[in-house]
Amino acid sequence: MNWLWAVGGLYLLYAAAMVLAHPKLIYPFGPDVFDAPGWTQAQVTDRAVSIAQWDGTDDVAVLFFMGNGGALAYFTYTLNAHVDAGRTVVAMEYPGGGGIPGKPSEAGLKADALATYDWLASQHDGPIVVHGYSMGTGIAQHVAAERAVFAIILDAPFVKMCELMTKAAWLPACYMPGVQKWNSAALVPQLNAPVLLQHGSADQLIPLRQGARLAALMQAEGLDVDFHAVPGATHSNLAGQPGYRDRIDRFLSDVLK
Known part of the structure; x- marks a missing residue:
């Protein structure tokens, strides 16, 4: 019987240690600084949120939220899907990665995202679309739940990260x-x-069934959902798969026509 108490005690200690350590595990940001040609970088809002901005010729502005693996410099495939289509893009950079000081948290990132939306809305008269990748899908949905957006683009989303x-x-x-x-x-x-x-069929970090479940929840609420399981795509190469950009272009063309 004593060994059961010992095992239980060790499990509780493990649980307590994981509560303290889990932010470092879910925010493994990298140090690489985003310095792509043609982009401007600034700190905006009273929260001094760091953003990278591309000024496009289209009426649409995309507010992009990256995943938790690395820094904005690793998401050029996704960003270029909008840049090459002529859209204005504002990509929020996260504290703790890409040379941006600070400590990330769910509450902090979501507050930064709302402040960034409000800043963008004050600068841009046209439609605003939110686009999230992986962890960024949670931020994009938070903004869409709290602010008026014309469309939501989610790459490899989850139902609950927990x-x-x-x-x-x-x-x-x-x-x-x-x-x-x-x-x-x-x-x-x-x-x-x-x-x-859009969700890769070979995604091992956030399995396809997570995206399928989220799509089903949205459809049950009466939302217009265009769900694509991308054959063979993994978590890291989804944006580089054939058809990725075409699906975004068609979707936005249909929504904003």
């Missing part, structure tokens, strides 16, 4: 206090814009 934590750490992360849960499912009833969702 579900992925549970599988990885063998802990009930969705029920543990102090865990940053990233619950996208809770945002679905607040969305009211058309959604394009």
Whole structure:
């Protein structure tokens, strides 16, 4: 019987340690600074949010939120899908990565995103589209739930990040206090814009079934959802797959015509 208490105690210690350590695990940002030609960088809003901006010729502005793996410099394939189409792009940079000082958190990133939207809306008269990749899909949906957007583009989204934590750490992360849960499912009833969702069939970090479940939740709420399972695409190469850009272009053309 004593060994059961010992095992239970060790498990509780492990759980407590993971609560303290999990922000470092879910925000593994890289140091590479974004310095692509033609982009301007600035700090905007009273929160001094760092952004990179491309001024396009189209009426559409895209507010882009990257994933948690690395820095904005690693997302040029996705950014260029909009740049090459002539759209204005504002990409939010995250504190703790890409040479941006600060400490990331779910609450902080979401607050920064709303402030960035408000700044963009004050600068841009045309439609605003939110586009998120991986962790950024949670931020994009948060903005779409709180602000008026014309369309939502989600690449490799999740239903709840804490579900992925549970599988990885063998802990009930969705029920543990102090865990940053990233619950996208809770945002679905607040969305009211058309959604394009692309997810790789070979994605091992966020499995395809996560995107399919999120699409089903959205459809159950009456949202217009265009869901694409991209054959053979992994989590890291989705944006480089044939048809990726074409699907975005068609979707936005249909939504904004």
